[in-house]
Amino acid sequence: MAKTMSDKLQNEASSLTTGLPGLDQVLKGVMPGDNIVWQVESTDDYLALVKPYAAAARASDRKLIYFRFATHPQLLPDDFGAEIHRPRPELGFESFTTEVHQVIGEAGRGAIYVFDCLSELASTWCSDQMLGNFFMLTCPRLLDLETVTYFAIYRNYHASFALRPITETTQFLLDVFRHEDHLYIRPIKVQYRSTSAMNMIHAWEGDEFKPVTASAIVSKLLVSSRWPGLRTDNRRGFWRRIFSEAETLYEQIKAGQCPPEVERDLFERLSRMVLSHDEGMLKLISRYLTLEDIFSIHDRMIGIGLIGGKAVGMLIARAILQKTEPKFRDLLETHDSFFIGSDVFYTFLVRNKIWWIRQKQQDPETFLEGAAEARELIMKGVFPDYTVEQFREMLDYFGESPFIVRSSSLLEDNYGNAFAGKYDSVFCVNQGSREKRLEEFLQAVREIYASTLSEKALRYRAQRNMLDRDEQMALLVMRVSGSIQGKKFYPQVAGVGFSFNPYAWNEYIDPKAGVVRLVFGLGTRAVDRADDDYTRLVALNAPERRPEANFDEVCQYAQRRVDYLDLQSNQLTSGYFSDLLEEPSDFPLDLFASQEASHDGNSDPTHRILTFDELLSSTDFVDRLREMLRLLHEAYQYPVDIEFAANFLNEKHYTINLLQCRPLQVQGAEVIRVPEVDIRDEDRILEAHGAVIGQGRILDIDRFIYVVPSAYGALPIQARYEVAHLIGKINRLAPADDASITMLLGPGRWGTSSPSLGIPVNFGEISRVSILCEIVAMRENLIPDVSLGTHFLNELVEMNMLYIALFPRQKKNILHEAFFLKAPNRLAELVPEAASWADTVKVIDVREAAAQDRVVTLSANAVEQKAVCYFRVPSAEASSFIKNHKEK
């Protein structure tokens, strides 16, 4: 028995062959697990080797698998008897690799493989590095499965970025070249065999491969064969060659020596290599960027590949402004950002053995498995020397100026995606020795790479069925806009802006004029929404109209804390504005801060409140921002949101730094437009075509708190205060970190001081609510005015609450009151002492009120001023755009 098994294995092993006995001899036999890479001058030469190899495989009963993906002639015809797979490199590295590995996994042990010439992968991906990465992932897998595989790459075609990993990983690397009609092979690497054959040139004559021993012939052959070691600069890879050729071509174009289509083709090719694969973005790119722009980007690139959505958004937005309106050429702060290509990310994962762990994240069943381990490996990961060298050069460029490393993933900020904010951005204060600064920078890069595997990002992708989408992480390294004040670094003013104002809280605010939220110092406070502080909300057609009616209220809702970079402690930190003023500073303070009265009633020159009053009233800052947003909106043909910073050199002269631009997002959807959903009439709980204030969103409601308008309208004034306090009690039942979504509905104005007109709650009593709805009805003959959220506007903005006004008596508006009246009321259970209020206040948990398979979804669109709340059956497809409320 033992003998039989041994024979079988021996037979199996002996059946492995190149199909050319002479070659088998040179190689000292083909063994299970051999990966054989042919470095050829043409596919004809490769074909000559493949044919006998495949024929022998077919004869041996082994499974023969052919990966057909290149554009060169097909190596094995369809009827050859091979299993042919056609993965598509143009879908991206990750998709391609995954598909190939799926085939390999399913085929199991002992198969025979033929790959098309791999060099086309580098050309499709515009990256030698990525070809190297593919090989490093694939070759060991084939070795483990004891297969035999033929690969080919073109000679003198690739840089060390591809050759080094291939050489290091493969078992055989053989150079194939022609000289005077003869084919020669020269083994460059022969693993696990005698090295005697290494570098010896063999001439293929008939069935034999004869060694060439005469030095005169050898030298002649090597010189004529353009041996890569002599002719190729090993740093000049595929990418560099394309750019070098492009630059030459560009010179010809400029000299008028090429027809326009050559320029267009070149531009399109380079755009797809560097900027985007997104068709929407490519249209903007072709309209506003030039070849010269792409060359400038290339000059500032580290690594290769795409520069990601955020970087493209920033560059496009700057180009739109500067090309449509000349004054922005001077007004915009010069950008000198660096771009770290997306391929650096994959190379990092492959080199640090994180790739396969990361692959588990593509499976919805296992997407969280190993993520912590992978993050840990990322945080300890090392970068290739050539990348680190480029990082050093970049640091030398910045000196000790602070910069920020921002994620710029392929999915971020493109048309139709709302991936923003899921990945980190890290400030590098960048103080100290070169090595210390380098380490700080490397750590920042690792941190952002690790954030792709954070639970938050993975869950977000899982919910949207995007786990298997090609998600490479490029990085944008931007100089931090601002100046040194004492020992701190910060811009004077920063913020976010929307070209469509979703906070049109009074009739004089034109939503189309846009809105900005301003902060003093770093814009992180405006972007991240600090819950302990306020920002200045400015309607750009009416900057003077503010939700505060007097200076006391202005002070109450003023920004107190400022984010800045502390140059001493080398970190991002925040402190009180009043403390900042104790250090020497040289900015025009009066533009940003007003004097507050002291305790004796006189103006106190030392106590300053950030009002931005002078900035907004005595400079053209508002007009410029409004114009910026309008131009960007027009170019994008869609509302946009931007991040910006600005610095005044004196009272009148300033520059704006446009940090980011993207299509306006709808929260909870992976699309930028709220999808139209077909809702049956009987499923509609409410539909409002009145005011919708706040950013559009789609989410599932967990709880309604409904104050019955007719019952409330019949209450005496004192009792109405009790209702307000009761709502406060229900509000406090939810823990502070509760992520469930509560919608509060009631008659008239929330937060009014006149209980005859609404419910006199204070903000603390409704602070944990996500959606606030004013029903414009109370009792016969009394239709209270709506507040449009003005009682709490600052809080609504800071807490990202949504306000809806519902006019039930107006056409198309719907309030399905029977639902609220009939649904199980949890009030008595939650607040037993308030059971007597059960007819007035309804606390309805959707999971109790809805049929088992149904949820209640709210879809609110501020642009169209429409909100619908309806029952639906969650399906995988529909769920993909419903925001999971845990991410509130």
Place this chain on the structure above:
Amino acid sequence: MQDYQNPFEMAQAQFDEAASVLGLEPAMKDILRWPRREYSFTIPVRMDDGSVRIFHGYRVQYNDARGPNKGGIRWHPAETIDTIRALAAWMTWKCAVVDIPLGGGEGGIACNPKTLSEGEKERLARGWVRCVARELGEHRDIPGPDVYTTPQIMAWMLDEYETIVGRSHPAGFAGKPPALGGSLGRNEATARGGVYAVREACKALNVDPCGGTFAIQGFGNAGQYAALLHPEILGGGKLIAVSDTSGGIHDSAGLDPKAVVDYKRKTGRLIGFPNAKPIANEDILELDVDILYPAALENVITRENAESIKAQIVCELADGPTTPDADRILHVNGVHVIPDFLANAGGVTVSYFEQVQGLYNYYWTQDDVNRQLDRKMTEAYRVVNQLHHEHKAHMRLAAYLVAIQRVAEAVKLRGWV
């Protein structure tokens, strides 16, 4: 007490209760139950976008038996003539309780100042004055600031009025910025007046303010000044808790009022004040303190928590912090309430001082203002407290009795009734 939807009906009910205790004759009751004159007018305003919008304005002169009418101007979207009437009545009683020789009035514009630009606010302010100028003046009716009318708005109004009459009239409007004849000490007047009343109450009740503790709910202007002035005026007292809309802080060992005020001004909130424990806004009312200052919102002491109030003295710096039900419970439980229209009458008193200073065009020092305010508040408290004992009435009713009695006396002397 019956619960009224209409604020003026509520004011009339409060009057009726006092009138029956005082045994006023029917004609006197009738004249004091109603405003003497009411003006209702429309104000056209050119908006920034070129359109014209018509606003509704009001002025109610409730009773001028004791002197020219005086009262605020409110800019509020929910403004109605009944709210204005009620406030005019309360202003009449408030002036009378602190015994200043003025009648009561109130005015308003139904508008949402949050939606108006500065230019529109100015045109609206001037428009209001043009509609009612002939009824104004330091010898007829002196408007002052109220909800959402700022010193700037009062300055525009004064300017419009002086332009119309062609003379300087600094005494014709109250609440002006000091540069235009506003009085020193106005910002702190409400709190200062309340603390003077507390000092008198401590004397009357034998509460030792130096060993006493106090807490403040609401930390806006009045609350902050109360924190600073309480130890200064009473010569001691330990602030153990304060709260604002963000929450409260508590330290039974005592909080440094100056440090707390500075922290609030710097950070915009109280939460996070070093070494203090957090306390819920509603829990602060139930603390075991000698003196409690509700200085924030209406209706915070209700029938639900009135039984739990442990303070000996409640000084109502806010308007209407105690509901009528709660008022009765506090009275039964022996909690001494200094009612809002006495406790926060310091504001109107200094406003009167502003008029006085404007009339003889000579302006007082802050010390002069404080001394005169002390005198007025001390006397007012003393008289109300006396009636409280004499009639065994709760303090709010006693204050009404003092006020109505004084107005009735003036009406009688004038021979109107």
